[in-house]
Amino acid sequence: MDQTAAPPEIVPDLPDPFDGKYPIRVRGLRNVFGDHVIHDGLDLDVRRGEILGVVGGSGTGKSVLMRTIIGLQIPEAGEVEVLGDTITDARDDADIDIRSRWGVLFQGGALFSTLTVAENVEVPLREFYPEISDDLRHEIARYKVLLSGLPAEATSKFPSELSGGMKKRAGLARALALDPELLFLDEPTAGLDPIGAAAFDQLILKLQQTLDLTVFLITHDLDTLYEICDRVAVIADKKVIAVGTIPELLALDHPWIQEYFNGPRGRAAQDAQARHDAVRATLSDDGRSSPDPDGA
Amino acid sequence: MQFQRYGSCVALVALDDLPHEAGKMRELTDFQLVQSEGGSTSTLAFSGPMTVSSLGLADARLRAISDSFSEIDLTGVTRMDTVGAWTVWRLSRDHDARIIGCSDEAQKLVDAISKADSNDHSVRAMRLPLFQRVPEHVGDVMLGLGRGMLQVVGFLGQIILSSASLLRHPSRFRGKALVHQMELVGVNSLAIIGLMSFLVGIVIAQQGAVQLRQFGAEIYTVNLVGRLTLRELGVLMTAIMVAGRSGSAFAAQLGTMKLTEEVDAMRTIGVAPMEALVIPRIAATMIMMPLLGFYSAFLGIIGGAFLSSLTLGIPFFTFLTRIQEVVPLHDVWVGLTKAPVFGLIVALAGCYQGMQVKNNAEEVGARTTAAVVMAIFTVIVLDAFFAVFFTNIGWG
Numbered sequence: 001m002d003q004t005a006a007p008p009e010i011v012p013d014l015p016d017p018f019d020g021k022y023p024i025r026v027r028g029l030r031n032v033f034g035d036h037v038i039h040d041g042l043d044l045d046v047r048r049g050e051i052l053g054v055v056g057g058s059g060t061g062k063s064v065l066m067r068t069i070i071g072l073q074i075p076e077a078g079e080v081e082v083l084g085d086t087i088t089d090a091r092d093d094a095d096i097d098i099r100s101r102w103g104v105l106f107q108g109g110a111l112f113s114t115l116t117v118a119e120n121v122e123v124p125l126r127e128f129y130p131e132i133s134d135d136l137r138h139e140i141a142r143y144k145v146l147l148s149g150l151p152a153e154a155t156s157k158f159p160s161e162l163s164g165g166m167k168k169r170a171g172l173a174r175a176l177a178l179d180p181e182l183l184f185l186d187e188p189t190a191g192l193d194p195i196g197a198a199a200f201d202q203l204i205l206k207l208q209q210t211l212d213l214t215v216f217l218i219t220h221d222l223d224t225l226y227e228i229c230d231r232v233a234v235i236a237d238k239k240v241i242a243v244g245t246i247p248e249l250l251a252l253d254h255p256w257i258q259e260y261f262n263g264p265r266g267r268a269a270q271d272a273q274a275r276h277d278a279v280r281a282t283l284s285d286d287g288r289s290s291p292d293p294d295g296a
Numbered sequence: 297m298q299f300q301r302y303g304s305c306v307a308l309v310a311l312d313d314l315p316h317e318a319g320k321m322r323e324l325t326d327f328q329l330v331q332s333e334g335g336s337t338s339t340l341a342f343s344g345p346m347t348v349s350s351l352g353l354a355d356a357r358l359r360a361i362s363d364s365f366s367e368i369d370l371t372g373v374t375r376m377d378t379v380g381a382w383t384v385w386r387l388s389r390d391h392d393a394r395i396i397g398c399s400d401e402a403q404k405l406v407d408a409i410s411k412a413d414s415n416d417h418s419v420r421a422m423r424l425p426l427f428q429r430v431p432e433h434v435g436d437v438m439l440g441l442g443r444g445m446l447q448v449v450g451f452l453g454q455i456i457l458s459s460a461s462l463l464r465h466p467s468r469f470r471g472k473a474l475v476h477q478m479e480l481v482g483v484n485s486l487a488i489i490g491l492m493s494f495l496v497g498i499v500i501a502q503q504g505a506v507q508l509r510q511f512g513a514e515i516y517t518v519n520l521v522g523r524l525t526l527r528e529l530g531v532l533m534t535a536i537m538v539a540g541r542s543g544s545a546f547a548a549q550l551g552t553m554k555l556t557e558e559v560d561a562m563r564t565i566g567v568a569p570m571e572a573l574v575i576p577r578i579a580a581t582m583i584m585m586p587l588l589g590f591y592s593a594f595l596g597i598i599g600g601a602f603l604s605s606l607t608l609g610i611p612f613f614t615f616l617t618r619i620q621e622v623v624p625l626h627d628v629w630v631g632l633t634k635a636p637v638f639g640l641i642v643a644l645a646g647c648y649q650g651m652q653v654k655n656n657a658e659e660v661g662a663r664t665t666a667a668v669v670m671a672i673f674t675v676i677v678l679d680a681f682f683a684v685f686f687t688n689i690g691w692g
Binding site: 100113114116118119122125128129131132133135136138139140141142143144146147155156157158159160176178179210211212 | 348382405409421656658
């Protein structure tokens with residue numbers, strides 16, 4: 001399946017209280033730290049059901065953008081609308097309903113260190129739906145942990161007993177605890193080995209397809225961009241300078257975009273993707289012949 | 297057709313008793329158990345949304361169903377998420393029932409969930425039954441006490457070795473850190489220790505005077521205040537205050553540095569944490585304790601003199617002159633000898649507990665508490681030994 005060629009315009013099968021095509025809309029965002037301007041006049045739309053990759057050099061404010069969208073950072077100017085609610089003028093108690101409809105995976109997992117993995121997953125359930133019985137809540141926590149690709153034994157472990165990759169998976173399980181429509185991921189594959197990173201990419205893609213998620217994904221990982229992102233937003237010069245599929249972005253001649261995708265690492269990821277596509281094409285051509293691992 | 301209703305008749309329920317939901321209405325899952333005419337098969341028919349927000353109240357009634365059914369009908373379901381899919385999957389597994397009327401979306405979810413069924417693996421951390429847990433805990437505590445003693449002695453040994461190597465290479469000594477810690481431990485606590493000692497001096501003089509008045513020996517209030525503060529209370533109270541202020545701070549600082557791997561980073565750069573972190577703190581406390589102890593005794597005497605001049609008719613400066621006559625000099629030495637030892641204990645407890653922190657943030661709190669308790673307890677026990685010791689060598 002070629003993710004990059006045709007960004008799917010998802011028509012939700014299930015009726016939804018918010019029927020907008022854009023779960024996230026950012027208009028004229030301005031963020032300032034001291035006298036350092038991070039964003040100025042930043043606009044961004046995220047389509048329903050897509051995986052949007054957000055890239056940009058270090059310090060261009062990718063994480064700040066995410067924190068602004070989820071209401072952790074109050075912008076100096078501009079408007080952020082999430083799932084039909086305007087976050088930028090919502091007060092804490094007013095946007096609680098929205099909070100139950102998104103999940104956030106922070107860079108280090110941000111698991112509560114005194115709770116086990118399953119108890120971490122139970123925290124949002126307990127907070128938002130206290131009427132759910134202990135039995136059901138434990139069951140939910142268990143299957144979420146398994147859905148996130150952790151072994152069943154991990155449920156009773158503490159975060160300090162987990163490896164970096166397992167912490168991210170546990171964080172993902174907690175982000176998915178309330179079956180959110182929106183998933184925010186801050187550098188999900190940073191710090192993972194290539195095999196773990198590829199597996200995490202596939203996990204995100206699978207979950208996104210199964211659960212019908214809209215994913216806002218900050219990443220530096222070019223393989224992730226090629227492998228799972230429907231569209232990519234590039235942040236530079238304090239705003240989003242381009243949004244589109246990777247071929248569309250490559251057609252632009254912005255120096256940073258060219259350097260990013262056509263630098264040595266960008267080329268390598270591009271070649272890997274080409275090999276990958278070739279293998280897939282062969283597989284779909286001659287039925288169930290065993291895949292050639294090198295794709296030669 | 298025979299109907300047996302388990303579900304609620306109204307799908308909309310007021311949610312006033314749930315937090316965040318006061319005054320709001322939420323659509324809830326509804327279901328009913330329908331028996332076919334022959335009575336051979338029965339169907340559990342769901343309607344409404346089956347999501348995390350709607351299933352909570354229906355779940356208990358679903359679990360209570362004891363009748364068997366062979367089909368689960370999802371035709372009436374408007375919305376489903378993984379919690380709904382889990383519920384359907386669990387029912388079909390437990391009752392060996394077929395799922396019918398399932399939309400493609402729902403089928404996808406149920407398939408995904410069925411692969412994530414984990415045979416009831418525990419959600420909590422491993423926990424033994426009570427009758428095993430209590431003896432185990434008692435054993436742990438006893439062993440921990442013994443091991444802790446050994447480790448503290450070992451830690452003290454490390455400090456002595458590091459100090460010795462610092463004496464040989466004085467250039468490695470961190471003067472700035474020492475001065476900084478002296479400020480934190482000593483200078484910054486002057487106000488609170490001064491106030492405390494002044495007030496205790498007043499209390500001793502006042503209470504002493506009340507008792508001594510019965511023998512007409514009020515003038516001995518001077519002896520009482522002078523000897524008590526210089527010999528015992530000045531240093532002891534200071535040690536307790538420093539344990540609460542600085543010992544706890546040492547444990548929390550070092551513990552947090554352990555958690556964030558700063559201590560490990562130091563080691564890899566070639567900076568010995570003993571020299572950079574522990575020695576300056578211990579040295580600063582040992583230097584400041586005698587000064588603070590003497591300062592505390594001094595203010596205690598001032599407090600006593602102040603009260604005496606007000607209520608006993610002993611003029612302020614007469615009180616101070618009497619102090620010189622009735623307090624033997626060795627009382628000052630007793631206090632000043634104990635002070636650095638108490639300082640060592642307080643700083644040692646703080647640094648030792650701080651360096652033992654691992655795993656999580658909760659441990660920092662536990663270790664900080666342990667540091668203060670250990671310091672105060674040891675100081676008081678040692679003070680008793682000192683009292684006997686000094687009396688026996690003739691400094692009574």
